[in-house]
Amino acid sequence: MTFQVTVQPSGRQFSCAADETILAAAIRANVGLPYGCKNGACSSCKGMVLSGSVTHGPHQERALTAADEAKGFSLFCCAKPHSDVVIEAREVLGLGEFPIKKLPSRVAKLEKVAHDVMTITLQLPASEKLQYRAGQYIEFILKDGKRRSYSLANAPHISEQVTLHVRHMPGGLFTDHVFNTMKEKDILRFEGPQGTFFLREDSDKPMVLLASGTGFAPIKAIVEQAMHIKSKRPMILYWGGRRPRDLYMHALCEEWARTIPNFSYVPVVSDPTPEDNWDGRVGFVHHAVMQDVQDLSNYQVYACGAPAMVEAATTDFSAVCGLPTDEFYADAFTSELDLAAG
Template sequence: MTFQITVQPSGHQFDCEAGETVLGAALRAGIGLPYGCKNGACGSCKGKIVAGSVEHKAHQQRALSEDEAGAGFSLFCCATTTADLVIEAREVAGSSDYPIRKMPARVAKLDKVAPDVIVMSLQLPANEALAYRAGQYIEFMLKDGKRRSYSMANAPSTLDAPLQVHIRYMAGGTFTEHVFNTMKERDILRFEGPLGTFFLREDSVKPIVLLASGTGFAPVKALVEHLLHLKSKRPVTLYWGGRRPLDLYMNELCEQWAAIVPNFRYVPVVSHALPEDHWSGRTGFVHAAVMHDLPDLSGYQVYACGAPVVVDSARRDYVQKCKLPADEFFADAFTTEADLAQP
């Protein structure tokens, strides 16, 4: 059976098949609902059911609490329906401008930039290009049918060079064990993309805070390169956090940006430096450093990427304590298989 879903306030409508998720049907129809992980872990696709009802597949309570579900909210990436629906969601303009494609790519280079981080460069087929927005991600399609998501780390304007992704080693991880231990240059991978609604809102002139933890720097790097390509004059402050200085694996690049780019400021933050690190910079949690420097975020946009705990803490504290408008917080929480396995 086919059911009709109406989105408020836009009035856009699309069909949803029995057993299909609301988000899946929206993407198929080219409707720009916000989303991130597509696995019920990040909460980016959260919206409200105005009329009708849904059933949810397995998801994390952190992404949709019982109180939120009781108030009519839903995770559209996990929600299925057996009747027509009216939903309330903020659509993302431009998210469906580029077609989602399945493509092969050859591993051009594996560059180990930190003990647990590899920059993988991918060469696309001759005369092929992937159209995407800086900040979006691709999903590698593994042989067992599983998928792994990684953000593009370079802006679309740099695609005369290979496509890059930043991969952090996860002990026991099916894909990362392969990347770090057995993958070789010239191996062939298949991926699908572009995906996600994390990208620069170019219709704003507000100053920007970029918040990254660990390899959450990858899409942030793409955003900075895109801003440079646009010759944007918007003030930008990048806060990049890691446990130890080695986690800031492209620190010199960020320092170069700060030295040559007008209106660009870089604040590295380390939370668990050891004496042998000789770290003399900012310490503590990276999202708290933003609050210390910018207690009033009412006139800003924030783009946050990295571990779910960092993204969730930033979203909560910036809105509740720093007056950031909730609709000016854009995020991409990097969920792992371990995150998805939590209740």
């Protein structure tokens, strides 16, 4: 059985099978609903069901609480329709411009840049160009059919190779392989580009770039893209980690601060130890933003990292600093542990 989904306020319509999620059907129809993780953990696809009924599959409670669901909110990545439905969602225009492809790639380089972070450089097929927007991600397709998502850490104009930042999660199916057995020249299959977290190039608003851990990867791509298009927009990068060693490309960020006009960099560490000799900012990284930029009403914010950080920034920047909700763009990095917690 197939139902009709209508998106408000755009009025776009698409069909959705009863055993299909609304988000999957939207992607298939090139309708740009916002999304991130696609598995009920990050809440990027959260919207309102105005009419009709849906059933939600497994998801994290913090992404969609029972109280939110009672008010009519939905996570479209895990919502399946029981009838024709009308939903309210902020549609991302032009998302279908770059087709999602399944591509093979060859591991060109592995570089351990921190005790628990590896960069993987992938050589793409000469006959296939991966078109994407700075900030988007790809999904590796593993041999057992499982998938793992990683953000592209370089701007799209560097298209012959792409780079990813992988944090080691001990016991993780994919990251154990990356750190212990993966070799250069190995073949990996992926599907992409994915996600609606990317640089909005049609704005001239100043940008706050907020990252925790390897959430720096898509932020790096956004900075490189802004440089490539010779953007004059002011950019402030706040990068947080537990200890200074977690800011694994700190020197690059300092170089950007020296060489890019209207760019500044604020590293923030939450739990430095005496041997770190850290004399910089200490605390939660999004609190540092609120201390420095108390009025965010004329800003765009791009936030990427741990779900707790993204969720806190979403709430606090809007409620305390006046950031318009439609100028907050986010990608919450969810691990298997995060998903299990839901």
